[in-house]
Amino acid sequence: MLNALAHFERAKPHLSGDVEARAQALQQAELLGLPTRRVEAWHYTDLPRLLNRASSPSGALTGNDFSALKPHYLVFENGQLSTDAAQLSAEFVAPEADLSADAMTLYNHALAENGVTLNFDNSPETIVVIETKGSETQHFMHRVKLGAGVKATVVDDHAALGYSNVIWHVELAADAQLTLVHIQQSGQYVGHCTANLAANAQFKQMTLLTGGDVARHATHVKLQQAGAKADLHSAILGRAVSHNDVTYTIEHQAADTHSHTTSHQALADAARGVFQGKVIVQRDAQRVDAQMQARAMMLSSEAEINAKPELEIYADDVACAHGTAIGEIDADALFFLRARGIDEASARQLLITGFVEQLLTHCDDKALADVLRRHIEQKISALTLTKLEADHAV
Amino acid sequence: MSALLEISNLQAGIGDKAILKGLDLTIQAGEVHAIMGPNGSGKSTLSYVLSGKDGYDITGGSMQFDGHDLADLQAEERAIAGLFLAFQYPLEIPGVTNMTFLKTALNAVRRGRGEDEMDAASFLRLAREKSRALGMDDDMLKRQLNVGFSGGEKKRNEILQMAMLEPKLAILDETDSGLDIDALKIVAEGVNAQRSPERGMLVITHYQRLLDFIKPDVVHVMANGRIVRSGGPELALELEKSGYADYRGNEAAHA
Ligand SMILES: Nc1ncnc2c1ncn2[C@@H]1O[C@H](COP(=O)(O)OP(=O)(O)O)[C@@H](O)[C@H]1O
Numbered sequence: 001m002l003n004a005l006a007h008f009e010r011a012k013p014h015l016s017g018d019v020e021a022r023a024q025a026l027q028q029a030e031l032l033g034l035p036t037r038r039v040e041a042w043h044y045t046d047l048p049r050l051l052n053r054a055s056s057p058s059g060a061l062t063g064n065d066f067s068a069l070k071p072h073y074l075v076f077e078n079g080q081l082s083t084d085a086a087q088l089s090a091e092f093v094a095p096e097a098d099l100s101a102d103a104m105t106l107y108n109h110a111l112a113e114n115g116v117t118l119n120f121d122n123s124p125e126t127i128v129v130i131e132t133k134g135s136e137t138q139h140f141m142h143r144v145k146l147g148a149g150v151k152a153t154v155v156d157d158h159a160a161l162g163y164s165n166v167i168w169h170v171e172l173a174a175d176a177q178l179t180l181v182h183i184q185q186s187g188q189y190v191g192h193c194t195a196n197l198a199a200n201a202q203f204k205q206m207t208l209l210t211g212g213d214v215a216r217h218a219t220h221v222k223l224q225q226a227g228a229k230a231d232l233h234s235a236i237l238g239r240a241v242s243h244n245d246v247t248y249t250i251e252h253q254a255a256d257t258h259s260h261t262t263s264h265q266a267l268a269d270a271a272r273g274v275f276q277g278k279v280i281v282q283r284d285a286q287r288v289d290a291q292m293q294a295r296a297m298m299l300s301s302e303a304e305i306n307a308k309p310e311l312e313i314y315a316d317d318v319a320c321a322h323g324t325a326i327g328e329i330d331a332d333a334l335f336f337l338r339a340r341g342i343d344e345a346s347a348r349q350l351l352i353t354g355f356v357e358q359l360l361t362h363c364d365d366k367a368l369a370d371v372l373r374r375h376i377e378q379k380i381s382a383l384t385l386t387k388l389e390a391d392h393a394v
Numbered sequence: 395m396s397a398l399l400e401i402s403n404l405q406a407g408i409g410d411k412a413i414l415k416g417l418d419l420t421i422q423a424g425e426v427h428a429i430m431g432p433n434g435s436g437k438s439t440l441s442y443v444l445s446g447k448d449g450y451d452i453t454g455g456s457m458q459f460d461g462h463d464l465a466d467l468q469a470e471e472r473a474i475a476g477l478f479l480a481f482q483y484p485l486e487i488p489g490v491t492n493m494t495f496l497k498t499a500l501n502a503v504r505r506g507r508g509e510d511e512m513d514a515a516s517f518l519r520l521a522r523e524k525s526r527a528l529g530m531d532d533d534m535l536k537r538q539l540n541v542g543f544s545g546g547e548k549k550r551n552e553i554l555q556m557a558m559l560e561p562k563l564a565i566l567d568e569t570d571s572g573l574d575i576d577a578l579k580i581v582a583e584g585v586n587a588q589r590s591p592e593r594g595m596l597v598i599t600h601y602q603r604l605l606d607f608i609k610p611d612v613v614h615v616m617a618n619g620r621i622v623r624s625g626g627p628e629l630a631l632e633l634e635k636s637g638y639a640d641y642r643g644n645e646a647a648h649a
Pocket residue numbers: 394408411413431432433434435436437438439440
C-alpha cells in the first residue's frame with residue numbers, strides 16, 4: 001500500500017512546479033482517501049482493499065518490441081526518464097494542483113514527478129512508445145495535444161511492477177487523429193484519461209490488459225464539436241486474482257458525433273472484470289450514433305464480471321445501443337474445432353485467442369496489430385486453464 | 395475386406411429422448427451412400443454421434459470405423475483417424491482467421507497421423523490451390539472463420555476443409571441446404587473431385603437434387619431414428635415423386 005506522505009517527503013527535492021500547492025493537494029487527497037466502493041465511479045473497484053492485498057514486486061519485466069513501427073521511444077524506470085525526451089521536445093510539465101479534484105487526481109497533482117508532454121502542431125505522423133518499468137511507486141502526468149489535422153500514435157507500454165497513478169490529458173484540434181494504446185502486463189495501474197475532441201477529430205483508444213494485480217483504466221471523452229468520433233476498445237485476459245476495470249464516460253456534446261465502444265474480457269482463475277460504460281447525449285446533440293458492446297468469456301467458475309452500461313439521452317434523433325453478453329466457451333464452437341482434429345486444450349486456446357484478438361479488428365496499423373497479437377498469444381500460451389466443473393451440455 | 399464404416403443397432407439420445415433407435419449402416423471404401431429422410435428423423439444426430447460430439451447418451455449398439463471402435467475415440471481422434479463431418483450449420487468463430495484455423499487443423503491432423511507438420515509456405519500454396527479450385531476468393535482465407543460468410547461460402551469452406559484434411563470417410567450433412575443451383579454445382583464438383591476408391595462418403599440430404607450431381611451408390615431412407623429402406627439411386631427419384639408422407643406416417647405411428 002502506498003504511503004503517500006512518506007513518498008512525498010522523499011520526492012520533494014525533485015518535484016517541479018508549485019511544491020507548496022502540491023503539498024496542499026496531498027493534504028486534500030489524504031482527507032478524501034483512496035476511493036472505495038462508496039464512491040460511485042468506483043463501485044466495483046475498492047482500491048484500498050485491492051492495493052492492500054497486491055503482491056509485492058519481484059523479478060523484472062520489459063515492454064514489447066515496437067521497433068517495426070520505428071517509434072520514438074521514451075522509457076521510464078522507477079519514475080525517471082532513462083531516454084532522451086529532448087529529441088521530441090516532450091519534457092515534463094508539472095501539474096497545477098486543483099484542490100476541487102477527486103482523490104486520485106489530487107494524489108497525482110501532488111506526486112507526479114514525471115510524464116511526457118507532446119505538442120504536435122503540424123508535425124508529420126509520429127509514433128511514440130512510452131515504456132514504463134521498475135518496481136517503485138510512480139506517478140505520471142502525460143499530455144498529448146494535436147493541432148488541426150495532425151495524426152499521431154502513442155503507446156503506453158506498462159511493464160512496471162509496483163503501483164502507478166497515471167493521468168492522461170488529450171486535446172485534439174479539428175481533424176486531428178490520435179491512436180492511444182495502453183498495454184498493461186503487470187503491477188497496479190490506476191489510470192485516468194480525459195480526451196477533448198474538436199470538429200471531426202478522431203480518438204481511438206485500444207486497451208489491452210494481460211497481467212498485474214490491479215488494472216483500472218478510466219477514460220472520459222468529450223465530443224465537443226460536430227463530426228468528432230471516439231473509438232474505445234478494450235481486451236482483457238484476466239488471470240489469477242487480478243482485478244481489471246475499464247470505465248468509460250462518453251459525452252456527446254455536439255450534433256453528428258459518434259462513439260463506438262467494445263470490451264472483450266476473458267476471465268480465468270479467480271480474475272475479476274469490470275466494465276462500466278456511460279454514454280451521455282446532450283440535448284442539442286442530434287444524429288448521434290453511439291454503440292457500446294461488452295462481452296465476457298468466463299473461463300473458470302471462480303471468475304467474476306460486473307458489467308454496467310448506461311445511456312443518458314437528452315436528444316431525440318439519435319441511434320444509441322448497448323449490449324452485454326456473458327458466457328462460457330461455446331460448446332458447439334469447441335466441437336467444431338475438435339471435429340477438425342484440434343485437441344481440446346488447443347481448441348480452447350484458439351477460441352480464447354480469437355475472443356481477445358477481436359481488439360485487433362479495430363487496429364488499422366498492421367505492424368502495431370502484430371505486436372499486440374504477439375503479446376496476446378504469448379500471454380495466452382502461459383495460461384493454464386482450469387476446466388470448468390460444469391461440463392457443457394449440448 | 396472389412397467395411398470402412400459398420401454401424402449396428404445404434405441407439406442414442408439426449409437425456410430422456412431417444413433419437414437413434416437401432417440403426418444399421420455399412421459403408422465400404424469407395425462407396426457413396428446417401429441418407430434421405432424427413433426433418434427430425436435423426437440424420438444430424440447420427441452425424442454428431444459418429445463424429446464424437448459430447449452430450450449424447452449412447453445406449454446400445456456399436457460403431458466400427460476403419461479398425462477403430464469409435465466409442466473409444468475423442469472427437470479429435472476420430473478426425474485424425476480419418477472421419478470428417480461437413481456441418482449442416484458451420485460455426486462462426488470470431489477473431490480466428492480461416493487461414494489460422496485451417497493451418498492449426500491440418501497440422502494437428504498431420505501430427506496425429508505421424509506426418510510432419512507443413513511449413514507456412516507450403517501450407518499457403520496448398521490452401522490457395524484448393525480454395526481456388528472451389529472458386530473461392532483468396533480473401534476468404536484471410537477473413538475470420540465463417541464470420542459474415544454467406545450460406546454458400548460457408549458450405550464451400552466446409553468442402554475446402556475436407557479437401558485439406560483428406561479424410562477416409564466424409565459425412566456431408568445437408569451440404570446442399572441454402573445453396574442456389576450454381577453454388578450447388580461448384581460444391582458437388584468439389585466433392586466429386588474427392589471421390590476415390592479409398593474414400594467413402596455419406597451424403598445426408600433432404601432433397602433429391604444434390605444426388606443429380608453427386609451420384610450415390612446406395613440410397614437409404616431414414617425415419618424415426620432408423621434406416622427403414624435401402625436401394626439404388628432410383629430410390630431417391632421415387633422419393634422425389636412420392637415425398638416422405640409414408641415415412642412420416644410411420645414416425646407418427648411410433649410416437
Ligand atoms: N440437443 C437436442 N436436445 C433434444 N432433442 C434434440 C436435440 N437435437 C435434436 N433433437 C431431436 O432429435 C430429433 C432428431 O433431430 P436431428 O438429428 O436434428 O434430425 P434431422 O437432422 O434428421 O432433421 C428431433 O426430434 C430433434 O428435435
